[in-house]
Amino acid sequence: MNKSSFLAGLFCVFAIGIPLFAQDILVTSTFDKRSANVNEEIRLTIRVTGSQGNIQAPRLPDFQGFDTFYTGRASHLTFVNGQSSSMVEFSYVLIPKVAGRFTLAPIQVTAGGRVFRTDAISVEILADKGTMGRATPEPAQAQPSGFQPAPGVQAPPVQAPQVSSQPDENIFVQAWIDKEAVYPNEQVLLSYSLYTRYDTRYEGFEEEPQISGFWIEEFPMDRNIERETVRVNGRRYIKADIRKIALFPTAAAEYTIQPGTLKVSVRNEPQQSSIFDDFFSDSFFSGGSFFARRESRLLRPAPIRFTVKPFPDEGKPDGFTGVVGDFRVSATVDKQEVKQNEPVTMTLIIQGQGNIETLNMPKLPELPEFRIYEADASSQLFKSGDVIGGTKTFEVVFIPKQAGRVVIPKLEFSFFNPQRRQYVTQDTPQFPLTVEESTEVFQLPSRIADLGAYKKNIEVEGRDIRYINEKYPTGVKERVVKGLYYGFAVSGALLTLLYGFGLWRHRTERIFAKDSALRRRKLARSSAASSIKQLKRLMKSKKGTELGAYYEGVDKVLTQYLSDKFNLSTFGTARLDLERQLEQALGSGDSLYQSILELYRLCDESRFARGTVAEEHKVEALNILQETIARVDKVRQ
Amino acid sequence: MIRHKKRSHILSFAALILIVVLAFVCGMGKRANAQMQEDDKMTFESANQNYREGKYSDAIRLYQGLAEKYPGQGVFFYNLGNSYFRNGALGKAILSYERARLHEPRDKDIYYNLKYLNGLLEYRVDDKRNWYIRTGEIVLQRFTVKEMGVLLLMTYFTFMAGNSFVVFFLPGEPWKWKRKAALTLFLVFAVLFGLKQVEENVLKDAIVTTQEAEIRYGPSAQDQVAFRLGEGLKVQVIDSREKWSRILLANRESGWVRQSDIAIV
Numbered sequence: 001m002n003k004s005s006f007l008a009g010l011f012c013v014f015a016i017g018i019p020l021f022a023q024d025i026l027v028t029s030t031f032d033k034r035s036a037n038v039n040e041e042i043r044l045t046i047r048v049t050g051s052q053g054n055i056q057a058p059r060l061p062d063f064q065g066f067d068t069f070y071t072g073r074a075s076h077l078t079f080v081n082g083q084s085s086s087m088v089e090f091s092y093v094l095i096p097k098v099a100g101r102f103t104l105a106p107i108q109v110t111a112g113g114r115v116f117r118t119d120a121i122s123v124e125i126l127a128d129k130g131t132m133g134r135a136t137p138e139p140a141q142a143q144p145s146g147f148q149p150a151p152g153v154q155a156p157p158v159q160a161p162q163v164s165s166q167p168d169e170n171i172f173v174q175a176w177i178d179k180e181a182v183y184p185n186e187q188v189l190l191s192y193s194l195y196t197r198y199d200t201r202y203e204g205f206e207e208e209p210q211i212s213g214f215w216i217e218e219f220p221m222d223r224n225i226e227r228e229t230v231r232v233n234g235r236r237y238i239k240a241d242i243r244k245i246a247l248f249p250t251a252a253a254e255y256t257i258q259p260g261t262l263k264v265s266v267r268n269e270p271q272q273s274s275i276f277d278d279f280f281s282d283s284f285f286s287g288g289s290f291f292a293r294r295e296s297r298l299l300r301p302a303p304i305r306f307t308v309k310p311f312p313d314e315g316k317p318d319g320f321t322g323v324v325g326d327f328r329v330s331a332t333v334d335k336q337e338v339k340q341n342e343p344v345t346m347t348l349i350i351q352g353q354g355n356i357e358t359l360n361m362p363k364l365p366e367l368p369e370f371r372i373y374e375a376d377a378s379s380q381l382f383k384s385g386d387v388i389g390g391t392k393t394f395e396v397v398f399i400p401k402q403a404g405r406v407v408i409p410k411l412e413f414s415f416f417n418p419q420r421r422q423y424v425t426q427d428t429p430q431f432p433l434t435v436e437e438s439t440e441v442f443q444l445p446s447r448i449a450d451l452g453a454y455k456k457n458i459e460v461e462g463r464d465i466r467y468i469n470e471k472y473p474t475g476v477k478e479r480v481v482k483g484l485y486y487g488f489a490v491s492g493a494l495l496t497l498l499y500g501f502g503l504w505r506h507r508t509e510r511i512f513a514k515d516s517a518l519r520r521r522k523l524a525r526s527s528a529a530s531s532i533k534q535l536k537r538l539m540k541s542k543k544g545t546e547l548g549a550y551y552e553g554v555d556k557v558l559t560q561y562l563s564d565k566f567n568l569s570t571f572g573t574a575r576l577d578l579e580r581q582l583e584q585a586l587g588s589g590d591s592l593y594q595s596i597l598e599l600y601r602l603c604d605e606s607r608f609a610r611g612t613v614a615e616e617h618k619v620e621a622l623n624i625l626q627e628t629i630a631r632v633d634k635v636r637q
Numbered sequence: 638m639i640r641h642k643k644r645s646h647i648l649s650f651a652a653l654i655l656i657v658v659l660a661f662v663c664g665m666g667k668r669a670n671a672q673m674q675e676d677d678k679m680t681f682e683s684a685n686q687n688y689r690e691g692k693y694s695d696a697i698r699l700y701q702g703l704a705e706k707y708p709g710q711g712v713f714f715y716n717l718g719n720s721y722f723r724n725g726a727l728g729k730a731i732l733s734y735e736r737a738r739l740h741e742p743r744d745k746d747i748y749y750n751l752k753y754l755n756g757l758l759e760y761r762v763d764d765k766r767n768w769y770i771r772t773g774e775i776v777l778q779r780f781t782v783k784e785m786g787v788l789l790l791m792t793y794f795t796f797m798a799g800n801s802f803v804v805f806f807l808p809g810e811p812w813k814w815k816r817k818a819a820l821t822l823f824l825v826f827a828v829l830f831g832l833k834q835v836e837e838n839v840l841k842d843a844i845v846t847t848q849e850a851e852i853r854y855g856p857s858a859q860d861q862v863a864f865r866l867g868e869g870l871k872v873q874v875i876d877s878r879e880k881w882s883r884i885l886l887a888n889r890e891s892g893w894v895r896q897s898d899i900a901i902v
Contacts, residue, residue, distance in 0.1 A: 463753060475710070
């Protein structure tokens with residue numbers, strides 16, 4: 001696989017393969033069964049994990065061939081390694097009306113300000129005994145937007161809808177609330193009632209209500225929507241409550257709700273009053289009678305205004321956090337006799353009517369004798385009449401630090417009861433614990449570590465300057481820095497000299513390589529100087545045999561030096577050539593020239609007539625040699 | 638054979654250089670050790686004791702003496718800063734911490750306390766300098782002048798050692814990346830060292846030590862007041878006249894202040 005195809009594959013995995021995953025939010029949908037008979041309940045669960053805050057119950061698309069009912073939500077909050085994770089499940093019941101294989105189109109969920117879609121899932125509906133023989137789908141008025149028949153299944157005939165929003169006194173919708181003045185976090189029930197004199201089919205909301213500033217709970221509706229015949233302005237209507245939403249205002253203010261727009265389809269002519277009860281029972285909300293020509297209508301209820309009052313100050317408990325409703329608090333511990341560092345789990349249950357989702361754990365007092373971990377929280381929502389309620393369960397782990405008798409104190413839970421218009425405070429019982437001494441070292445219990453008790457964050461309680469440094473300075477660092485500074489400075493200077501010398505030497509070598517005569521001339525003196533050192537040693541010797549060697553050496557050094565200076569061959573140079581060169585350089589009348597000739601004479605005499613040269617001439621010979629070198633060096637640079 | 642002899646000479650020279658460096662390091666150590674007198678240690682202990690007992694004025698006097706005697710030791714300035722702060726002299730405390738930072742440029746406690754005290758200041762100056770100037774200042778503040786000098790000399794030593802090696806053992810060898818890198822490093826540190834010198838000796842930092850200093854458009858009391866600065870604010874002195882200094886703020890505002898109202902870090 002080359003790089004580009006790998007990247008493309010990676011993109012596909014993220015962009016297509018996991019379409020529902022964005023940041024930490026995951027939305028999934030599941031059926032409890034993949035095949036069912038007609039009229040057999042199928043449970044649909046839409047699960048949203050990782051989202052914080054309020055999530056509205058997803059509105060299911062209009063599923064042709066199915067009756068759908070919202071049955072409620074459940075939520076669960078878990079702490080894992082200091083991070084909380086949440087999961088909310090929305091439950092629905094689907095009742096299939098026709099046989100066939102259907103694919104559930106993706107369901108749209110809004111969470112965390114973003115829109116997610118579930119995967120499409122399939123379900124097979126078998127004809128049951130009661131419906132055998134009439135498995136053909138009923139004709140639909142509009143293109144099904146939710147369930148789409150699988151290939152091979154005959155699609156119902158489609159007729160383009162004609163949408164009309166003209167006022168019609170034969171059909172209207174009323175949006176209303178059950179209270180006009182409430183307290184923050186008190187439930188307000190927003191209901192939608194449809195009044196009609198037509199053969200009517202409810203097709204959902206074209207435009208969702210605009211409700212900001214509220215915590216919202218979709219009210220689970222009954223499977224069979226109740227209908228009743230009512231008189232409005234002397235005319236008979238069929239009335240049906242089609243949707244209920246529990247609203248929990250978050251702050252005191254004046255609110256105006258735009259209730260949105262509903263879509264219905266109606267048969268063209270209004271029904272005669274004599275047949276009211278019959279035709280509604282067939283077609284209303286069930287996708288039922290589709291034989292007549294139908295017309296789509298948009299119905300827009302009037303805006304609703306209401307007031308949210310502030311909480312009364314009188315009698316407000318210190319621990320009141322804005323909880324409104326009617327609740328009962330209970331608590332239990334799993335054991336009351338424990339060992340030191342052994343966990344005790346307290347389960348605290350708050351149940352009742354009110355916004356159960358926003359309940360928080362009652363504040364724990366400072367308990368230095370315990371290590372405390374708030375391990376788990378879960379909630380279950382239910383409907384009680386027209387009121388939303390539920391149960392919220394908190395699990396707290398207490399780990400006693402020391403042996404003896406310790407007490408988990410009572411915890412106070414305060415709420416405002418809007419019916420009684422007063423604050424209520426309920427306490428959990430006290431739990432005395434007997435803690436047996438143990439040598440066990442504290443360890444985070446595996447249950448907490450694995451299942452996710454969070455570790456406490458360190459919180460800075462105050463700020464101040466840091467303390468003085470009480471350590472007397474040794475000065476080592478300063479000394480080392482100073483030593484390095486001067487050491488490198490001196491070394492740098494020495495290296496510079498060395499480098500300069502190297503450069504000079506390199507340059508000289510290069511010149512000498514080109515001109516060997518120059519090399520001999522330049523090095524003649526240093527070469528002679530080192531030989532003179534040996535001659536001086538021989539000169540001091542008293543042995544008669546070394547006198548000859550001395551003069552022989554003087555001869556050699558002088559000849560070598562002059563040969564180098566005048567660029568003559570060392571071995572083939574005749575004395576005559578040397579004398580001629582010296583005569584030219586010094587002049588024949590020069591005393592040194594005469595002395596050199598005398599020196600050569602002495603050397604020859606010493607060599608050829610052994611023992612005849614006097615000792616005192618040795619010094620004179622060396623002086624002549626040194627003077628020659630000095631003079632010739634000046635003449636022949 | 639001759640080549641081997643030459644090499645041994647060079648190695649001997651290199652060893653000599655190393656010995657020189659080590660001798661300096663050890664020599665300085667012994668000399669400095671002698672400086673640390675036992676009675677100064679007692680004074681330090683006594684100052685610490687005064688601080689612990691809340692006698693901050695006495696602690697200030699003793700720490701001040703030690704700081705003057707050993708101006709290269711950041712710890713005395715740091716403790717002096719703490720004592721000034723406890724005594725309510727915010728400006729002098731910040732001045733002491735800034736002085737401590739010159740000698741202990743990487744001490745986290747000094748930075749923490751400086752940050753804390755700067756947070757308590759009444760006035761705030763927005764830093765409008767370019768990002769590279771701010772970054773450069775942060776880098777330079779992390780080293781003392783001497784440390785910068787050591788780094789510069791080390792890079793010079795490395796560069797010259799490489800050159801010497803080549804000239805003696807590989808004569809005629811062309812410049813390769815190692816020598817180029819050594820030269821580049823040397824030049825970089827030379828620039829940094831130069832900037833550090835400018836920062837320390839040309840653009841001198843100063844702290845406002847009076848409760849409120851008037852900054853004027855000219856170096857006289859007759860000149861109009863441009864703005865006022867609160868105690869503890871850091872300024873840069875860019876010019877001086879008799880009894881007056883021209884200062885520059887991080888927000889690029891400039892003016893003249895009485896020298897008695899500020900203290901050079």
